[in-house]
Amino acid sequence: MREEDSNWFSKWEEELPSPEELMPLSQTLITPDLAMAFDIPNPSTNHSPQLLHQTLTPPAPPPSNNNNSSEFVDSAELGGGGGSGGDEPARTLKRPRLVWTPQLHKRFVDAVAHLGIKNAVPKTIMQLMSVDGLTRENVASHLQKYRLYLKRMQGISSGGGGGGVAGGGIGSDPATDHLFASSPVPAHFLHPGGGGRPGPDHFLPTFVPYHHHPPPPQPQQQQYRQIGHIGLQPNGHIGLQSNGQFEHPFMSARPVLHRIGGGPVGHHNPVVPYVEDVESGTAANGRKVLTLFPTGDD
DNA sequence: TGATTAATAT
DNA sequence: CATATTAATC
Numbered sequence: 001m002r003e004e005d006s007n008w009f010s011k012w013e014e015e016l017p018s019p020e021e022l023m024p025l026s027q028t029l030i031t032p033d034l035a036m037a038f039d040i041p042n043p044s045t046n047h048s049p050q051l052l053h054q055t056l057t058p059p060a061p062p063p064s065n066n067n068n069s070s071e072f073v074d075s076a077e078l079g080g081g082g083g084s085g086g087d088e089p090a091r092t093l094k095r096p097r098l099v100w101t102p103q104l105h106k107r108f109v110d111a112v113a114h115l116g117i118k119n120a121v122p123k124t125i126m127q128l129m130s131v132d133g134l135t136r137e138n139v140a141s142h143l144q145k146y147r148l149y150l151k152r153m154q155g156i157s158s159g160g161g162g163g164g165v166a167g168g169g170i171g172s173d174p175a176t177d178h179l180f181a182s183s184p185v186p187a188h189f190l191h192p193g194g195g196g197r198p199g200p201d202h203f204l205p206t207f208v209p210y211h212h213h214p215p216p217p218q219p220q221q222q223q224y225r226q227i228g229h230i231g232l233q234p235n236g237h238i239g240l241q242s243n244g245q246f247e248h249p250f251m252s253a254r255p256v257l258h259r260i261g262g263g264p265v266g267h268h269n270p271v272v273p274y275v276e277d278v279e280s281g282t283a284a285n286g287r288k289v290l291t292l293f294p295t296g297d298d
Numbered sequence: 299t300g301a302t303t304a305a306t307a308t
Numbered sequence: 309c310a311t312a313t314t315a316a317t318c
Contacts, residue, residue: 097304145304178301
């Protein structure tokens with residue numbers, strides 16, 4: 001029985017984007033529209049106060065950071081220098097707040113779906129996700145939230161249903177769905193077990209084997225400023241800007257880390273954003289999702 | 299100010 | 309590991 005596991009596992013792992021593929025992605029990731037939207041000082045387009053919070057254009061991009069790859073936490077303040085002040089505990093490994101972007105959540109769900117509720121433990125999930133910077137605590141915290149969401153949805157959409165996750169808005173709870181609503185929720189999770197059906201949980205639900213070719217070239221427009229990557233805000237927020245295209249200016253999905261804690265040792269995290277094709281036909285909301293991809297090391 | 303998310307503690 | 313609570317952020 002376990003043999004099968006290896007099967008999908010291997011497959012799953014295999015489809016992981018090779019470093020080579022995602023490498024070039026870092027730059028050609030932003031779409032002209034996005035860049036334009038951001039770069040263009042369009043007074044007409046008044047962004048919401050919250051959203052516009054993080055704009056890009058790092059005021060002072062560290063020259064040392066030649067690494068074009070976008071990563072998570074990156075140098076906040078280099079020790080050493082000047083120091084000063086004192087307010088920032090030199091050696092406090094305070095982990096910055098992690099923002100679970102829909103894409104990241106998608107990966108999370110995918111991992112859980114493939115692991116099965118049985119093995120859907122924070123540790124396994126984290127390992128399977130292989131997302132750099134992601135720790136067990138993060139996953140654990142999110143996992144419980146995820147469960148709650150499923151529980152709520154289960155109670156509401158009991159029986160039926162099935163389908164529609166995004167379009168319908170079955171369980172629309174303003175407090176639970178915020179993040180999850182946009183993510184595909186494998187129905188398998190809702191298995192109440194009530195049926196007493198010990199059946200196999202690991203099944204490929206919404207897993208979409210994207211075997212299609214890598215990122216399609218789309219840069220066929222005016223020159224667009226190379227934006228994206230990490231944006232250091234005066235606020236002390238590290239924002240990674242990379243997104244394909246969004247429908248409404250309201251929803252903006254961008255992974256952001258709040259307040260850098262300061263990675264101790266060389267924590268260069270080869271996290272690379274990859275554009276994954278979202279399920280087709282999911283609502284008219286054809287939005288390209290950006291998935292953070294791993295590095296294979298954890 | 300309130301609401302939600304994520305981190306943290308138990 | 310799961311749950312509950314607290315803190316931070318939007």
